[in-house]
Amino acid sequence: MIRKISTKNLEIGMFVSDVGRAWFNHPWKTKSKYISDLSEIKELVDFGIEEVFIDTQKTLKPGVTAPTLKEDGFRAKEGSYRVRSQPPESVASTAKKEDPVSELELELPKAAKAYNRALDTSKALVAACRMNKRIEVNEVQENVDELVESVSRNQDALTALIKLRRFDDYTYTHSLNVSVLSIASGKALGLSDQELKILGMGTMFHDLGKCRIPSIILNKPDKLTDEEFVIMKNHAALSAEILIEQKLPVDDLVIKVARYHHERMDGSGYPDHLKGDQIPYLATVCGLSDVYDALTSDRVYHKGMLPHEALKFIYGLRGTHFQPEWVDRFVQSVGIYPPGSLVELNTGQMAVVMEVNHDSLLCPIIKLVVDPKGQIYDRPKVVNLAQPEGRDYSIQAVIPPKKAGIDPSYYFNLKGAS
Helix, strand or coil: CEEEEEHHHCCCCCEEEECCCCCCCCCCCCCCEECCCHHHHHHHHHCCCCEEEEEHHHCCCCCCCCCCECCCCCECCCCCCCCCCCCCCCHHHCCCCCCCCCHHHHHHHHHHHHHHHHHHHHHHHHHHHHCCCCCCHHHHHHHHHHHHHHHHHCCCHHHHHHHHCCCCCHHHHHHHHHHHHHHHHHHHCCCCHHHHHHHHHHHHHCCHHHHHCCHHHHCCCCCCCHHHHHHHCCHHHHHHHHHHHCCCCCCHHHHHHHHHCCCCCECCCCCCCCEHHHCCHHHHHHHHHHHHHHHHCCCCCCCCCCHHHHHHHHHCCECCCECHHHHHHHHHHHCCCCCCCEEEECCCCEEEEEECCCCCCCCCEEEEEECCCCCEEEEEEEEECCCHHHCCCCEEEECCHHHHCCCHHHHCCCCCCC
16 A cells, blocks of 8 residues: 655655656656655654655565665676676577567668668768868758658657667767757757758767867877867867858858857856857757767777766756756657666566657656566566556666676667668
8 A cells, every 4th residue: 555654754665656856856767666664764754754654565674675676777686687797698598579660660671771871971071080081061952851741640650760780980970979969859849841951960960079179189098188178178169160161051050060069048158158048048058968879989098978877967967057947858858768778677587679759758668578586587577667567666776788788789670771
């Protein structure tokens, strides 16, 4: 039975089913957990959470140890799922895909072709700038048009593809990923196709200036010195200068997106220290996408965050670096659990997120892939957590696929998406 009680009345062994706050506005990694230490109650009180919901049927008897999770989402108890010294048998050899193909999966092969063509153009752009050659703007425009068309057919296919597949190094993929994220979120924000195309062009060009940054600084694996960081910050202005020098037939907003994507609403950005409404809204969308992709990408000097961790970080910039309404809209469009995320459920099962429910971010459409004992299901079941069928399930943690030995891409229709 679910009851609402005062946070101060919580006791060790009680099961908190809901803290009554949004995912980014409470101190725990999950909204439900057993109270195993008094410090957990203090965390809620210190955070200003006065009441919580508990499940009285799950309250533990005195002396019974509560199940716990490690920080990375794996069960601490020995012998639980995926705690193995060697990777498990390939999913592809044991699982069967018999579920109906979703609209997202239908779009994935088309999205992959559009992405691959744009990736070739991204490489050509970098090469042209390094050799001071003419940019083929028509090719870029054609690629952006294809990306916009894909997003119009399905908002999430391209962003899912970024997570599901491994592409070339960050130098070539970053600008394209930022373009994909910007177009997808811009579509969700209600931007017109013309605005999306301008945004797509600006984001494809936004880091061109890095070609004029000394490679010893650009590729430095360690933290930049203050002097080096000043040089690195020049890349935004240099990106705009390249477009102007080449007299490319592009909208002025394309140049502004390139120049202003590092501007921040509190004036702490660069190169011109713009504030608030001085920053073009398309540059703000680019800036959000730029931060998100940088945080979630593996780099020489850091391992990428999981998507929900990156969104929580971005939410911390709400009201300082970015306008609150744009942060909220970006989170809504990307989704807390993007397609391809591997999650642990309250039932002990593991599931792959198949689609985002944009109206209920904590309740995506999932596919159950591993049972509570760690065995891979022969026939994975699709469950919509936002529907009555999903009311018995809740996401407890996000699990790095490599540690679990599972390739989420297998559970999607990626045939022809090479």
